[in-house]
Amino acid sequence: MLDALVTLATSPALVVALLAGVPIGLLFGVVPGLGGKIAIIAALPFVFALDLAAGCVFLISLHAVVHTGGAVPSILFGIPGTGPSTAILLDGQAFARRGEAARALSAAVTASAVGGLLGAVLLAGLIPIALGLMKLLSYPEIFFLTLFGISFSALLSQGALLKGLVCGCLGLLLAFVGTDVIYGVERFTFDQPFLWDGVDLVAAGLALYAIPEMIELARRGPGAGVVPPDRATARDASQLWRGVADVVRHRWLTLRTSAIGAVVGMIPGLGGEVAAWLCYGHAVQTARDPERFGKGAIEGIIGPEGANNSKEGGALAPTLFLGLPGSSGMAILLIALVPLGLVPGPELATAHTEILWLMVWALAFSNLLAGAALLAAARFVHLLSRLDATVVVPFVYLFSLLSIALSSAEWRFFLVTGGLALLGYAFKRQDWPRAPLLIGLILGPAAEDALIKSLGIWGPTFFLRPVSLLLIAALLIGLVTLHRRLSQFDPRRRDGPGDAR
Amino acid sequence: MRADLALAGALLGVFALAAWEAQAFRWQAAVAPLLAAGCGAVLSLALIVDLLRTRAAADPGYDRRDLAGVAGFLAAVGAVLLFGFALGGAAFVFGYLKLVARRRVATAALAAAAVPVFVWVLAEVVLATTLFGGFVFHAFGW
Numbered sequence: 184m185l186d187a188l189v190t191l192a193t194s195p196a197l198v199v200a201l202l203a204g205v206p207i208g209l210l211f212g213v214v215p216g217l218g219g220k221i222a223i224i225a226a227l228p229f230v231f232a233l234d235l236a237a238g239c240v241f242l243i244s245l246h247a248v249v250h251t252g253g254a255v256p257s258i259l260f261g262i263p264g265t266g267p268s269t270a271i272l273l274d275g276q277a278f279a280r281r282g283e284a285a286r287a288l289s290a291a292v293t294a295s296a297v298g299g300l301l302g303a304v305l306l307a308g309l310i311p312i313a314l315g316l317m318k319l320l321s322y323p324e325i326f327f328l329t330l331f332g333i334s335f336s337a338l339l340s341q342g343a344l345l346k347g348l349v350c351g352c353l354g355l356l357l358a359f360v361g362t363d364v365i366y367g368v369e370r371f372t373f374d375q376p377f378l379w380d381g382v383d384l385v386a387a388g389l390a391l392y393a394i395p396e397m398i399e400l401a402r403r404g405p406g407a408g409v410v411p412p413d414r415a416t417a418r419d420a421s422q423l424w425r426g427v428a429d430v431v432r433h434r435w436l437t438l439r440t441s442a443i444g445a446v447v448g449m450i451p452g453l454g455g456e457v458a459a460w461l462c463y464g465h466a467v468q469t470a471r472d473p474e475r476f477g478k479g480a481i482e483g484i485i486g487p488e489g490a491n492n493s494k495e496g497g498a499l500a501p502t503l504f505l506g507l508p509g510s511s512g513m514a515i516l517l518i519a520l521v522p523l524g525l526v527p528g529p530e531l532a533t534a535h536t537e538i539l540w541l542m543v544w545a546l547a548f549s550n551l552l553a554g555a556a557l558l559a560a561a562r563f564v565h566l567l568s569r570l571d572a573t574v575v576v577p578f579v580y581l582f583s584l585l586s587i588a589l590s591s592a593e594w595r596f597f598l599v600t601g602g603l604a605l606l607g608y609a610f611k612r613q614d615w616p617r618a619p620l621l622i623g624l625i626l627g628p629a630a631e632d633a634l635i636k637s638l639g640i641w642g643p644t645f646f647l648r649p650v651s652l653l654l655i656a657a658l659l660i661g662l663v664t665l666h667r668r669l670s671q672f673d674p675r676r677r678d679g680p681g682d683a684r
Numbered sequence: 685m686r687a688d689l690a691l692a693g694a695l696l697g698v699f700a701l702a703a704w705e706a707q708a709f710r711w712q713a714a715v716a717p718l719l720a721a722g723c724g725a726v727l728s729l730a731l732i733v734d735l736l737r738t739r740a741a742a743d744p745g746y747d748r749r750d751l752a753g754v755a756g757f758l759a760a761v762g763a764v765l766l767f768g769f770a771l772g773g774a775a776f777v778f779g780y781l782k783l784v785a786r787r788r789v790a791t792a793a794l795a796a797a798a799v800p801v802f803v804w805v806l807a808e809v810v811l812a813t814t815l816f817g818g819f820v821f822h823a824f825g826w
Contacts, residue, residue, distance in 0.1 A: 576785070581764075585806070589813070601757075613688050627716075
């Protein structure tokens with residue numbers, strides 16, 4: 184653990200990766216219409232040039248602070264920078280209207296930093312437990328855990344569980360395209376040699392997420408997400424300190440919501456929006472005068488913002504320890520880790536323990552840095568919110584194609600990307616979830632490997648083992664319970680750039 | 685026709701075809717695809733029944749803006765396939781910024797000029813690799 188800290192502090196490459204990741208992540212959070220997934224996709228061509236440690240530090244730093252930046256346009260202009268930032272919209276805007284935007288922004292940023300730190304602490308606490316548990320897992324457990332991940336991700340599609348499960352099956356099917364590793368059987372390749380190695384994960388990830396988001400942005404036309412001219416700015420230095428003092432005053436709320444966010448993040452399928460709104464509700468419930476909420480209550484900003492960033496630490500736990508990305512953002516992060524040499528799955532934790540600790544430190548420091556940077560730049564940062572996101576579209580297309588070319592070295596994957604992008608866009612427009620598809624694609628090979636080995640060792644009755652039965656029961660009970668609980672939330676969660684889908 | 689029904693129907697077709705093709709594989713290679721395709725087909729069928737039973741949700745409706753959005757992406761793929769990342773990418777960025785994002789010529793030209801420089805630095809200097817050069821240049825042997 185401390186070795187990783189020393190490595191991070193003494194390696195110039197890692198320090199540069201951390202310092203580069205934070206402002207890029209903030210920038211993509213501040214500009215409405217972008218968000219964490221687009222940030223990773225835009226940075227992907229550069230990740231190919233980094234070694235494993237630097238790449239991981241860079242990606243974690245970048246991804247961890249996007250929601251911190253997302254508070255800026257929400258408070259100043261009433262435009263959520265990321266999906267979870269919608270929870271602070273009403274109270275943030277109320278502060279901005281009465282000329283206290285800097286105070287609200289400062290409180291949001293400080294709460295985010297505290298939340299991010301707590302998320303990192305939770306992740307650090309889970310590493311020894313996870314490493315112990317990994318040794319107990321056998322092939323049937325791994326197989327059921329992968330099913331667990333896909334099924335839970337299907338829950339992301341609020342009110343459309345069937346659609347989510349269908350998409351998960353499609354993702355699994357896509358994962359089986361290519362030559363079977365053990366027996367050399369060509370599956371669904373249409374006699375095309377470039378498909379022998381399967382569907383390139385980077386190409387599929389970009390096609391299903393980045394490109395449909397950009398097509399949608401282009402559809403809305405120039406000016407989409409552009410904020411009106413100067414309405415409220417964050418120029419008052421004394422207000423910045425008042426915001427910090429607000430967080431200190433409401434320290435227990437900050438800690439409670441950060442803890443809630445971290446735990447919610449650990450549950451695959453629950454996104455940042457759920458964490459943010461849950462903590463908003465908690466702040467309302469625990470306030471002495473709940474009627475202030477929506478009209479400018481600082482707790483309405485501190486609660487969701489604490490959860491926003493702590494959720495990232497929690498969400499990293501299933502992603503890194505089990506290879507189960509519970510949200511689309513984590514799936515994209517996992518895909519970005521693949522070119523660095525990290526193989527998604529339970530082996531990741533045991534094979535790269537040092538890297539895990541590096542990620543924990545990067546998570547903690549990036550949150551602190553982002554908080555300090557936004558407070559220092561609060562006077563100017565509102566200008567970034569006025570960037571027209573449409574301008575970014577051609578560059579994201581090019582970065583995506585560049586990443587695909589670097590990842591697969593095969594031009595025909597541009598055509599596969601085109602086809603999958605059209606499918607992704609149709610899913611997006613029809614409000615079908617794309618996360619289960621991607622998670623199925625990621626987990627497919629691990630699921631098949633575990634299934635074949637389980638069948639080979641235990642035969643077709645492997646699922647009757649007590650542990651397997653326990654896991655199946657947990658899967659079914661968890662699915663039903665979570666589905667019921669999620670039904671109580673807003674049934675029309677949007678598929679925005681920063682949300683869980 | 686309802687787009688969600690069409691999508692579910694198309695996926696049912698994909699799953700059915702995949703299940704049919706998977707039967708030809710040896711069992712170790714077929715079991716996982718068969719499970720995925722079988723479950724997918726059953727779930728797609730259930731989804732179709734569910735969609736037919738429920739009232740049609742507000743269909744988002746596709747219009748010319750969707751077509752323009754998709755065309756923008758296909759233009760990027762076409763430009764890169766024909767002229768490679770450096771020149772094709774530059775031409776695409778210029779065209780997109782001028783025609784779609786409605787930026788000034790100077791702004792679009794400046795952004796486009798940065799593309800070959802960026803591609804060269806990334807590919808040649810940072811990664812020391814050769815990127816796809818485009819079919820047109822390939823045809824001329826460049």
